[in-house]
Amino acid sequence: MFPEPDLPARTDLTITGLTVVTMDPHLGDLVDATVTVESGVITAVTTGPSGDPDAVDGSGLIALPGFVDTHWHLWNSLLRGTVGDAPGRDYFSVKRGLGPHHDIEDFYWAARFALAEAVTAGITTVHNWDHNVRSPEDADVNVQAQLDAGIRGRFSYGPRDSTPSGEQMDLADLRAFLDRWPAGCTDGLLDFGVALRGPYRTPADVYRPEWTTARALGMPITMHCDRCLREAGCRSxxxxxxADEGLLGPDVQIVHAVHASPDDITALAETGTRVSLSPITELRTMGFPLVSELMAAGVPVSLSTDTLAMPTAPDVLTTLRAVEAVETARCGAGEVTPRRLLEMATIAGARDLGLDGVTGSITPGKRADLLLLDGSAANLLPTGDLAEALVRQGRATDIVTVMVDGRVLLENGRLVQASAQAAIDEADARRDALVARARAAGAWE
Structure with missing residues (x-):
């Protein structure tokens, strides 16, 4: 059913000769730098020779902190290739049609498939936003998949897909879920949140108990705000x-907020509420992400993939390049600089998930979540400002090594785990079996 554990051991190493984009405001960008990793921790970031005879020569490589993705529906990753432009093949129709026919193995392997692609894209932290928890086992295999993949992040427990608006999510199992996964059982890789529907999708006797329970359990809350009031013809x-109901705050992440009004943005800023943007899916299905407006107001903004089911891919640098181009066209040069965009994909994402003391920058004392890119790649040369080069010319294929928590998961551009490669190799067959089950049940044509 599930693979044998094959997570690699942590690697202690010293890498010299690096160009390092630390994303640490005190360290800045470093040339001819040395990064030392011991027991999963970055223990030193220095310049000049290391004096370690076993040091690895990193000349020609650029080091970055691992990218942080703050909203990703891992469970529906096997729907890629079924969503398209034909009638009845839009994302929401496909999700509603095939979502109920996922079995336990589908949930596990869908997550592993997406996480394998995340590694190849340099994403080392993922917020697994699960809005199709149909049973306790569904939630548990999602957590196990992320632990087996060795990816840092958060699992947010939500209701099953298409739950009637008047029906509460399974709050009893939400409590039991925390008992099944007590503090310390995830080796520091995962914490847990709650994905809620909120006031515009559920009545007060549903959303208030859900919000109250989440806060009583100390679980951070995340909520979509995508097309909330667009159908009514108002931009809000x-x-x-x-905010008036006391539902916003630093423990809340709002996803998309594409139709936020100036008053909405002020409410976000004043309450310290975070916003996760999914630029590619937003541009395809919702409208322009309000990157400039949110940044100018001081709203904490982070980056996400959203889903593999839509025509998209988690190529962070390409996404950032698209964001800069769109924002320049919309608003002119201003808030959205290459450096701010790199922050959005690293330290700001870590801050959104409460992990900025753990990851998001190459800082001594933080966990070793690192990317090494080929700085000699033609698309990165000649190199001027590093942030500008990475955002305006970089791409996922430049990434040669990915380390998470001191474990090398991508080496020389290849996945280290056999189970990760199996998730990719078997994705077509698993998707086809899922569609066949839905057809047999009369739910798919």
Whole structure:
């Protein structure tokens, strides 16, 4: 059913001769630098010779902190290739049609498939936003998949897909879930949150107990605000209502907020509420992400993939390049600089998930979540400002090594885990079996 554990051991190493984009405001960008990793921790970031005879020569390589993805529906990754432009093949129709026919293995392997692609894209932290928890086992295999993949992040427990608006999510199992996964059992890789529907999708007797329970359990809350009031013809996400009800705050992440009004944005800024943007899916299905407006207001903004089911891919640098181009066209040069965009994909994402003391920058004392890119790649040369080069010319294929928590998961551009490669190799067959089950049940044509 599931693979034998094959997570590699942590590697202690010293790498010299690196160009390092630390994303640490005190360290900045470093040339001819040495990074030392011991027992999964970055123990030193220095310049000049290391004096370690066993040091690895990193000349020609650029080191970055691992990218942080703050909203990703891992469970529906096997739907890639079924979503398209034909009638009845839009994302929401496909999700509603095939979502109920996922079995336990589908949930596990869908997550492993997405996480394998995440590694090849340099994403070392993923917020697994699960809005199709149909049973306790569904939630548990999602957690196990992320632990087996060795990817840092958060699992947010949500209701099953298409739950009626008047029906609460399974709050009893939410509590039991925390008992099944007590503090310390994830080796520091994962914490847990709650994915809620909120006031515009559920009545007060549903959303208030859900919000209250999440806060009583100390679980951070995440909520979509995508097309909330667009159908009514007004440009607003209605976030001022959430503020008035005391539902916003630093423990809340709002996803998309594409139709946020100036008052909505003010409410987000004043309450310290975070926003996760998914630029590619937003541009395809919702409208322009309000990157400039949110940044200018001081709203904490992070980056996400959203889903593999839509025509998209988690190529972070390409996504950032698209964001800069769109924002320049919309608003002119201003808030959205290459450096700010790299922050959005690294330290700001870590801050969104409460992990900025753990990851998001190459800082001594933080966990060793690192990328090494080929600085001699033609698309990165000639190199001027490093942030500008990476955002404006970089791509996922430049990444040669990925380390998470001191474990090398991508080496010389190849996945280290056999189970990760199996998740990719078997994705077509698993998707086809899922579609066949739905057809047999009369839910798919």
């Amino acid at each position: 996400c209605g976030l001022t209502r959430l």
